Amino acid sequence: MNDTTHGIRIRPGGLADSPAVLHMLDSAVGWMNERGNTEQWGTTPYSQKPGGVARVERYLTENVPYIAELDGTPVGALVLDSGPSAQMPIAPAEEPERYVRLLVSDRRHAGLGVGAVLLAHAAEETRRAGVELLRVDCWAGGRGELVAFYERNGFIPTERFVSGGSGPWPGQVLARRVA
Numbered sequence: 394m395n396d397t398t399h400g401i402r403i404r405p406g407g408l409a410d411s412p413a414v415l416h417m418l419d420s421a422v423g424w425m426n427e428r429g430n431t432e433q434w435g436t437t438p439y440s441q442k443p444g445g446v447a448r449v450e451r452y453l454t455e456n457v458p459y460i461a462e463l464d465g466t467p468v469g470a471l472v473l474d475s476g477p478s479a480q481m482p483i484a485p486a487e488e489p490e491r492y493v494r495l496l497v498s499d500r501r502h503a504g505l506g507v508g509a510v511l512l513a514h515a516a517e518e519t520r521r522a523g524v525e526l527l528r529v530d531c532w533a534g535g536r537g538e539l540v541a542f543y544e545r546n547g548f549i550p551t552e553r554f555v556s557g558g559s560g561p562w563p564g565q566v567l568a569r570r571v572a
Contacts, residue, residue: 406458
């Protein structure tokens with residue numbers, strides 16, 4: 394695959410991309426914390442969280458991963474699945490769907506539209522698979538900036554949820570029709 398948009402190339406990902414994806418997740422946690430957001434992903438770097446490395450490795454081997462590159466350097470990652478994680482308090486759709494399980498971009502390349510390019514790729518892959526529904530869930534806390542990001546990229550909020558763990562985590566499911 395050699396899709397390119399704005400100089401960003403999208404390629405299939407794999408287990409060898411684990412270090413790059415973990416670096417992106419670690420830098421995202423740091424960036425969020427610098428902005429005062431400690432609720433979304435906590436304060437511990439993703440690579441140091443119990444199960445964090447194993448989760449990324451599962452994403453890259455059990456799901457359908459894509460890596461965004463700029464001049465050969467990984468700058469973003471997208472993982473698609475056929476439905477939400479079993480740990481999420483939401484039901485699978487009542488029709489075939491593709492589900493964004495992970496979307497992360499390297500904060501050093503913020504403002505280049507990496508996330509938008511990856512979401513456009515997700516929509517195209519969903520369409521190519523003959524599936525009309527693309528869904529994602531995200532953190533709905535703070536000022537709703539992440540929900541707004543997905544809305545700018547063609548998604549419509551559908552259901553809200555609260556996930557547990559170390560405290561209540563407000564979430565939002567969003568959907569996009571791609572037919």
